[in-house]
Each structure stands twice: as C-alpha cells, then as structure tokens.
Amino acid sequence: MTSFAPIPTSQSVVAGMDTHSATHHVAVLDGATGAVLGTREVAATRQGYALALEYATSFGSVTRWGIEGTNSYGAGVTRHLREAGQVVREVIRPNRAERRLRGKSDPLDAITAARAVLADLDRLPIPKDSAGPVESIRVLNLSRDSAVRARAKVLQQIAMILVSAPAVLREKLQCLSEKALLARLIACRPGLDPTRGVETATMISLRALARRHAHLSQEIDEVTSLLGTLVEQTAPALLAAKGVGVVTASQLLITAGDNPHRIRNKAAFAAITGVAPIPASSGKTNRVRLNRGGDRRANKAIHIIALVRLSCDERTKAYIAKKKAEGKTPLEALRCLKRAIANEIYRLLTNPPAVPDITDLRPTRQARGLSLQNVADHFGVWPTRISTIERGTRRDDTLAQAYREWLTAA
Secondary structure, eight states, X not given: OOOOOOOOOOOEEXXXXXXXXXXXXXXXXXXXXXXXXXXXEEESXXXXXXXXXXXXXXXXEEEEEXXXXXXXXXXXXXXXXXXXXXXXXXXXXXXXXXXXXXXXXXXXXXXXXXXXXXXXXXXXXXXXXXXXXXXXXXXXXXXXXXXXXHHXXXXXXXXXXXXXXXXXXXXXHTTSOHHHHHHHHHHOOOXXXXXXXXXXXXXXXXXXXXXXXXXXXXXXXXXXXXXXHHHHHHOHHHHHSTTOOHHHHHHHHHHHXXXXXXXXXXXXXXXXXXXXXXXXOBTTBOOEEOOOOSOHXXXXXXXXXXXXXXXXXXXXXXXXXXXXXXXXXXXXHHHHHHHHHHHHHHHHHHSOOOOOOOXXXXXXXXXXXXXXXXXXXXXXXXXXXXXXXXXXXXXXXXXXXXXXXXXXXX
C-alpha cells in the first residue's frame, strides 16, 4: 500500500475509491495539479467509511469523490459520504485493454477513479440514492424474481419426469391441464416407501415438486402484494398509467432509483432503458437499429406495457397505424411506441401529476343502493369495467368523473 503523510492545507482536493467486499482503497489528488497526495486502504465498515473521509479531508477541502461500484460494493460508503454532504460521482471501471497498458492494483484503480472525476465531473453519472422506498422495492423484487424463476423450473422438472414416467402413470397425468395436474399431485398419497417400485418413487417426487410449486406461488403472491403497497405509495401516477402493473412499475422505479432527477432528460432515460435507437446508416442507406444496451429488465417492462396497450388501447392502435402509414415496418413502429412510452414514464417519474381520488365511488354507489349492473347499463359498459375503476386497477379519468357526477346528481 502506497501512502503519503498528509500535510495540513487549505487546498482543494479530489478523492477516488476502488471498492471491494471487505476493503476499500482511497486515493487523494491535488485539485489543481492532479498530483497524487496519498492512498490508503480502509475497511468496508462504518468505521472505515469515517476513516476514509477523515483521511481525504486531512489533505484539504474535498470537492468531489469518484467511486467505482456505487450500487454494489460501494453502496455503503456512497450513502455515508452523501449523508456527510460530499459530492459523489460514479466512475465506470476502465476496460481491460487500458488496464493491460497501465497495470492493475487497488491503489492504481483508486487513483484512476480520482483522475476521472477530476477531469470531467459533469459527464460522470450521479449515483442512485439507495436509502429510500425504491431500495425496499428493489430487494423485494429480487426475492420475487428468484421465486418466479424457481417456480418455472419446477414446472419444467415435472414435465421432464412425466416424459420418462411409467406408461400407466404418464397416460393418466399427461392429459390433465396444468392446474388440474398440480391439484392431483398435491392431493395424491403415494406413501413414503420408494422401494415399492418406480411408479411410487415417481409419484413421491411429483408430489414434492407440486407442493414446492404451491409454496412458491404463495410466496410470489405475498411479495407482489407488498410491492403493490410500496409502489402505490411511492409512484401512484406511474401505477395508474395505462398498461402499467405492479411488477413493471417496480422495475422502472428500480432503474430510476430513489432520485430519478439524476437522469438529465428523457433522451438519457431512453438510453438507460435501451429504447434509444442507434444510427446504422451507410452510403445511401439511412436507418437506425435496435439498441441492445441499457437496462434490459427496464426494456422488458416497457415492452410489456407496449403489448398491453396494443391489445386494448385505441390511441395506441391509432399511433401504430400512423407509423405504418409513414412507411415504418411493424418492428420499427413498435420501437417508436416504446420510445414514446419511455418519454411518458420519464415525465411520470420526475414530474408526476396528481392521481384523481376514486375511493368515494363505491361507498357512494352502495349508499344509493345501486348495483354494478345498474351503473354499467347507464354508461353502456360491462360491469367489470366499473368494478376495475372503483378498485383502482384500471384508470379512466373521463368515465370516473362522469360516474361521480351521475352519482351525486341522481
């Protein structure tokens, strides 16, 4: 470890940090000349964070910090420094070719991080704030995703076992629907003696998998309910947008973080979510291609929203028809739609409008002795449409306002 004795001074300095699971390495540079003033290793603990800040400030006034991995190994120290009023920027790890040229060590990486933030503060991304409700959404969403993947794997394993199961058992079970098959397997009583034959052992295994599927389904429902509560409190306008559900809203909030205003504009958000097209022109060919960068989970969420709107929203269908009339292929029109949705989501995250209150609709209807069918007949819609508006699972401000005026005037 390279270190230099700090010299008390009033000069401005910048600091860089290379983060790891157990230790962090901090480097301090002169803010005017870029000269290395010192490096030091600290523990990845609260005491270590305080020591790193004390060490950097011993050289002068720290104007900015450049940290690698602000949302992983550096999340704790990033929170500590921001709470202390420090300016922190995320430094992208150098590519391997550059590392081969200059070598690799923790002090060198910390110095490189400090030089990066010294050279260009404005171009470096602002770290996500991981101390708010979106961080709670992120950790819950993580457990839900793993449960969903595990449940899908259980269904694959059941199907694989049935392929090679004894013929009598296979013929009896393969004709059932997925729901009926799982119910049959959970209810079966094959006993616990696998020595009775292959059929008994197969049924024991299938029953265990079916029970695991039921347990995972219950876990997914519980976590989804918790996510719904958090998302509704954090971003009600986003959740109320057409085609946006709890899961897609959760992922978009995770991508934006607790401080969505760190994303400079809607173009930057489109780039983060992978819906900003990349130029692919050459010669007389003028075109753009799909952007496979950005957060692919956020891109998937926007894709799902686009498909939902295409299936039930007349404005979206008209938009796609217009793009096709302009000469766009179906895929190109869908990409245009995803970009428009990303722009809308950015506005909902950074400047959310007030969501109309609909909690008065159902009590008022029930107080007047009206059924859902009565209301549906009056407005010429299905009763389920009125029910979804009352429960807030579907947003239709125009119909909701007309419904409220009719209830209060009748």
